[in-house]
Amino acid sequence: MAFSFKLEAQDRTTAARAGRFTTRHGEVLTPAFMPVGTVGSVKTLTPDELRAAGADILLANTYHLYLRPGVETVRRMGGLHRFMGWPGAILTDSGGFQVMSLSDLRKVTDQGVEFRSHLDGSRHLLAPEDAIRIQDGLGTDIAMSLDELVRMPAVASVVREAVDRTVAWAGRGFEERERLRGEGGGAMALFGIVQGGTDPAERARCFAGLSRHGFDGWALGGLWVGEGRSLGLEMVEHDCAMFPADRPRYLMGVGHPVDLIEAVARGVDMFDCVLPTRNARRGTVFISTGRLVVKNAAYATDQRPLDPECDCYTCTRFTRGYLRHLFAAGELLGMRLASLHAVHQMVSLARAARGAVVEGRYAAFRAAFLEKFRSRATLTPAADGH
């Protein structure tokens, strides 16, 4: 098959790993941060900019693309890679998360999820088999199984039922991919998703059920939904301890720099999150020394780049003062330049983490990162513009 994962290094004193996997669209080095291209574009950015920022894999949202422009349009345009002009790898989500968060009239049954489009109110049924066929139709490199999420906090019986359904749906999705492969399709990798909220026993039970199938990788689902960082990281540690070493692990929806660094330390290989780019479009970016609200008036004559240590296009060419002006004036270029930095920052952070693992110094790397990130150095606006 087109997908293979190779574990290249393990840190000595933490559970951090370095690996790489190959897809039909190139290699992906892990740990990896995947910028989110919701509807077939990482908002404001071109594929070339994503490449220049170091990205080798993107995430695209199945729910959005299924509704618009539709799978048939993407297929006629040569698949999602050609459609959006992205030569690297693509991971698609199953659509389930967005059905839950965006659509109206959701109804979950054993069959699947019934919902109304948030765009035009049309009715749809997303069964686990559909989720696989849609992702295959988009031409993804890595597909995710349809899972059931529960809103937390939830009583134990609700969590248990969602785990049962997640296991059953994942099995049906896996069989659907086998069927597609029998027809010459389904070349994509398929990941299983562990649910079970913050109950380690349920998460273990979920994993045990899913393990009956030969999933190509493992996702940690249902976390970072309000349970708090320390409990979330406990679950990460728990799940990674039960996962096989020879498959990539993907912590869904996590994108804060500190979370990434801590989750890598516990054995996670892949991340995605819209927050870095969403915040950037609103005038806030992470830099190596913390969180910079560049739209603030205090930066109006600050001649430093967003991050004096960053070598992204934005930081090598523009000042905080100019960015601040663009945000104050509502100029799209501001969103764009901040987004570019944000993607570069997260992709580079994951890449730096990889380097530290390879060199067997992840614990020191993590400590240095955290100290610096919490220092808030360079965040204070310059007194006289310098």
Next chain:
Amino acid sequence: MAFSFKLEAQDRTTAARAGRFTTRHGEVLTPAFMPVGTVGSVKTLTPDELRAAGADILLANTYHLYLRPGVETVRRMGGLHRFMGWPGAILTDSGGFQVMSLSDLRKVTDQGVEFRSHLDGSRHLLAPEDAIRIQDGLGTDIAMSLDELVRMPAVASVVREAVDRTVAWAGRGFEERERLRGEGGGAMALFGIVQGGTDPAERARCFAGLSRHGFDGWALGGLWVGEGRSLGLEMVEHDCAMFPADRPRYLMGVGHPVDLIEAVARGVDMFDCVLPTRNARRGTVFISTGRLVVKNAAYATDQRPLDPECDCYTCTRFTRGYLRHLFAAGELLGMRLASLHAVHQMVSLARAARGAVVEGRYAAFRAAFLEKFRSRATLTPAADGH
């Protein structure tokens, strides 16, 4: 002085000219189309993209920059060129046009224009001397004289009064630049603006009054405000016939491809217009064969680029189908890619016109351009996606 214009070629059968002028920020080849960077950014685009599109001069709006971020901020940031990261030439307008079109409570007196900011309602007086000092403070390469515009149609006496005031203000502005030069500033070029609406006699009277000063170039004002293309072009022909050959001529606010080609044929050297980029942000672009409304559903699976003959980044990398999808989904990348094509298209058109003049074949170039532009070829959506 830093500004000098050299007429390099004149067409044999039309009044078309090819020239170049030097500024403190490089050479500008004419005919030239100046993309508009209203508040210090050509919306959605970076300076590097503007360079790659062939632009060597931009227009920036004094009114906007005066109100936000303010001249003092721009000055502290090293001037407008450094502030926005643009190494090429900049022409600024006087601010008068935008005062008239955007601000509240405008009151024109001999002293200047009193107005309220459209941003915060604050009161300001823009006298002709202020317009010069502000533009000098921004660090522009070419400044425009403050003029009085009248809303058309207008009775003769109103037009006459506006011409009188335009002449008087231009003189005061010119003296102000002389004064600044006496202090070591005012290095910028300064253009006079001919008003007079569609009355050739008034336009001639305006020019005669302005000619008492040594303006570095001549702008054609008060045109393309609803009088119709043929009458507008008559005025262009009239004005260019009275202008000296050794100064550049600038037709303000004109940016339709046909208008540019026709005005070049009558002796115009410089153009600016927000329409190409504004239309682009709304999903409509000019291509070599007409006007393409790429946001239309008919292009959803059209695999051709916006313009099959264009070599801009957008046209070499993306399909109409993808652009259509981006507009349908409200993605900023669509605005950006269309804007990039729009700037490239207009800058390239002016550059092609220059080449035709240099080679003494402007009449044939114009005929071929018009025939093709009116052909609407390639605008019909592809039947099956190709």
